[in-house]
Amino acid sequence: MEEIKAAILAAVPGAGVEIVLNPSVSAQHSLRLAPERAESVALFLRDDAELALDFLSNATGVDWPDKEITEKVKITRPVQKIVDGVEQTVEETVEETRKRVEPGFLEAVYHLYSIEQKHGPVIVRMRTVNRTDQVELPSLTPVWRSAEFQEREIFDLYGIVFTGHPDLRRLLMWEGFKDHPMRRDYVEPDDFEYEPTAHDEVLARAKAHQSGD
Amino acid sequence: MAVDSELKIELGKQGVFVTTIEELYNWGRRSSVWPMQFGLACCAIEMIATTMARYDLARFGAEVFRPSPRQADLMIISGTVTKKMAPQVVRLYNQMAEPRYVIAMGACAISGGPFKQGYNVLKGIDRYIPVDVHIPGCPPRPEALLQAFITLQKKIDEQPLTGVGRPRHLDAGAQGEFPVPEQGEHDLEPTSNKGVWPLPVVIR
Numbered sequence: 001m002e003e004i005k006a007a008i009l010a011a012v013p014g015a016g017v018e019i020v021l022n023p024s025v026s027a028q029h030s031l032r033l034a035p036e037r038a039e040s041v042a043l044f045l046r047d048d049a050e051l052a053l054d055f056l057s058n059a060t061g062v063d064w065p066d067k068e069i070t071e072k073v074k075i076t077r078p079v080q081k082i083v084d085g086v087e088q089t090v091e092e093t094v095e096e097t098r099k100r101v102e103p104g105f106l107e108a109v110y111h112l113y114s115i116e117q118k119h120g121p122v123i124v125r126m127r128t129v130n131r132t133d134q135v136e137l138p139s140l141t142p143v144w145r146s147a148e149f150q151e152r153e154i155f156d157l158y159g160i161v162f163t164g165h166p167d168l169r170r171l172l173m174w175e176g177f178k179d180h181p182m183r184r185d186y187v188e189p190d191d192f193e194y195e196p197t198a199h200d201e202v203l204a205r206a207k208a209h210q211s212g213d
Numbered sequence: 214m215a216v217d218s219e220l221k222i223e224l225g226k227q228g229v230f231v232t233t234i235e236e237l238y239n240w241g242r243r244s245s246v247w248p249m250q251f252g253l254a255c256c257a258i259e260m261i262a263t264t265m266a267r268y269d270l271a272r273f274g275a276e277v278f279r280p281s282p283r284q285a286d287l288m289i290i291s292g293t294v295t296k297k298m299a300p301q302v303v304r305l306y307n308q309m310a311e312p313r314y315v316i317a318m319g320a321c322a323i324s325g326g327p328f329k330q331g332y333n334v335l336k337g338i339d340r341y342i343p344v345d346v347h348i349p350g351c352p353p354r355p356e357a358l359l360q361a362f363i364t365l366q367k368k369i370d371e372q373p374l375t376g377v378g379r380p381r382h383l384d385a386g387a388q389g390e391f392p393v394p395e396q397g398e399h400d401l402e403p404t405s406n407k408g409v410w411p412l413p414v415v416i417r
Binding site: 080112172173174176177181186188191194 | 282296297332333336400412
């Protein structure tokens, strides 16, 4: 992985490649590309004689919602206190709980193999700026043709807009459908009016429906 | 006017064949139910197997699968009806000429099946069009489809030609066209046809 990163940085100046470690047992680490230079990096990965990643096996999306992080911070602040009968200003260390919201983003993940060199997968990721209005990523369809339908699917289900895609339309849902069903904050349509054998989550949804009308 | 069965046998022995218009009419209808050549998902594979030599749907007069809804009598909803496909299914049903029947084949077609809680699958085609026979199974065996077919034939046989329960094509007041759902911004609109699918009462 380090070698590939070094090779990319040598070939494409200012590529902005970063290694994303996978802490799980599979240890499938990936390369995070800066969207601005992603297409030239992708061309390098495909055309380099040693890497020759000529086969895009899978492209998928990931939704990372806004994360609220609660952390405890130790801060020192001056406090008015009576010490030995005299009012004094004393430095005191207090533990405080702070909350901050880490903005979410959408991510496209590509799994690349080399048929020629018989190696792989090399996993490549790209991230959008946020989840609402800046959701553009460069399309890799000009580099790997097989990305076409998969990028359309990502566009449909996650709402990532791939710039440079030849035919970016919804793939699975219909034209005019507004939601992106695979996003974590997707709200399913409320059609729980008839649930003869409801249980668990469905039971809760059915009860909510019945109390609603 | 029904013919007494014993009298019928007695007359048959004398070489006289007696029947009623109703019986003859229904015999003709049930013996040549032509299904529409139309498959939606994996259940269609079982449907194809049913028509082939091993199970041989031709024994029941239904070997002619018509590729046009105009010439078909029976719509076998064989598989998952997605919300994207549902308007087309209803439209095809509307294009079929009376008399027409529907078999909802498999868990998906009758209720949404394993995809019931998904965002993209209709929870049963009976929400939009009247279904004559439901077969559960995932997918149902060809025997189950044959059973459904025999059930449908029995149903046709028992239909009176006049009065209550007569077939729709003999009832001028019967609904001919069923509203095609629109694909809305979040879901199909309306989510069901209340005339066809009054909310079933859930007994708890």
